[in-house]
Amino acid sequence: MSDRYVSLKIKRQTDPRKPAYWEEFKIPYKDKMNVISLLMEIQRNPVNAKGEATTPVVWECNCLEEVCGACTMVINGKARQACSALVDQLEQPIVLEPLSKFPVIRDLMVDRTVMFENLKKVKAWIPIDGTYDLGPGPRMAQKVQEECYPISRCMTCGCCMEACPNVNNKSKFMGPAPLAQVKLFNSHPTGAMNQEERLDAIMGVGGITDCGNAQNCVKVCPKQIPLTKSIAQLNRDTTIHGIKRWLGR
Amino acid sequence: MSQVSVVPSENSGLANYHFFVRKLHSFLGVFPISFFLMEHLITNSLAAISPSLYDTAVSRLQSIPFLGVMEVLLIAFPLTIHALYGLYIVYVAKNNLTRYCYTRNWTFYLQRVTALITFVFVLVHVWQLRIAHSLYGLEISYVTMQNLLANPWWLAFYMIGLVAAAFHFANGLWNFTVSWGIVVGEQAQDFIWKLCMILFLISSYVGLTAIWAFIQ
Secondary structure (H helix, E strand, O other), X not given: OOOOEEEXXXXXXXXXXXXXXXXXXXXXXXXXXXXXXXXXXHHHOOEOOOOOEOOXXXXXXXXXXXXXXXXXXXXXXXXXXXOOOEHHHOOOOEEEEOOOOOOEEEOOEEOOHHHHHHHHHOOOOOXXXXXXXXXXOOOOOHHHHHHHHHHHOOOOOOHHHHHOOOOOOOOOOOOHHHHHHHHHHHHOOOHHHHHHHHHHHOOOOOOHHHOOOOOHHHHHOOOOOOXXXXXXXXXXXXXXXXXXXXXXX | OOOOXXXXXXXXXXXXXXXXHHHHHHHHHHHHHHXXXXXXXXXXXXXXXXXXXXXXXXXXXXXXXXXXXXXHHHHHHHHHHHHHHHHHHHHHOXXXXXXXXXXXXXXXXXXXXXXXXXXXXXXXXXXXXXXXXXXXXXXXXXHHHHHHHOOHHHHHHHHHHHHXXXXXXXHHHHHHHHHOOOOOOHHHHXXXXXXXXXXXXXXHHHHHHHHHXXXX
């Protein structure tokens, strides 16, 4: 067992202003390893493939069951979660890179604040707070619940942003994730009371019209969220809303 | 909503029209540009039936009243807006085919590549025929096209330009149906895309038939 190794190649960066560099590692193989356990091995014994002592690789992780999105990174060229990336299913050397669409903090750790800012921008919530009890809201049809549930699983991991060719430093596109949340909250009977505000929020710069239908988002989404269908539905909603808004000025 | 907007709005000035301009770009691609392209390909393919039929069709088109105004309003102006904003759309994409090699990502990429090819093609095509007709009185006829396409380089240029325009047209039509929310579901989108690819094959065939007729 001890003679088997997992080879690993990691794109590292000591701080946001320093240039990135590659470092290789050889980790003793164990049964049922995932990418997180490889990184933990490096943390335990920070020695690279050449046998030189190095700094431990920085990454983020939390739930370890593909529901929080914290450990999202580019693994063998594709954006995905490190916790669900099983070593036995990966081609070696396993190449790890930080997400390229977000500012790198250090090594594999990126700053995804922009995703939260986008949720705020599109008002991805239902305002029910007040000074008195509003009573029960309208009932939600079973069919709508079933359509919405997959969208509610979004963990703002950033895979869709990473794979989208229209999300980059030249464009202001907010990406597929916040758009799907607009669909989610507009489908909710209480949330629908504020649907125009959310539609207005995605009709500006960086909004829905910046989608180019490359549809990589739906392919890479680890939660199988119907992103392209949600966006197409919002295309219809914003078109109708835009016409009504203009004619009703 | 109950909470004050947290993120300052980026919308001011021209940015207020961001939604409208993108929709205008999309709309112009279908009307009038796609309609004009279809008319153009069908008229040209008359050359495959007989050269004289082509020549009469051309002279009939040239006798349309207020032709100049119509050409500017229905062809030149929409094409210019579509092309200029389209160049910006091409610029703003960062293609990632090597990493995400999916069919739709390919067509996204090809839509932009064919946009650039068609842009150059249309500029040259309009310059050497329509502008030359106005400025130097070049007669538009079967023989003129025959002489032009006798040059193998021009022939290749026209064939590539034609196929690029046909793809951009057909795939753009699919994009239109999705971007306007006409086709929403994934299966429906797939179905319409296949129809559009058949349209691409048909329009390429019609166009190439015309080119073939000119080199006979």
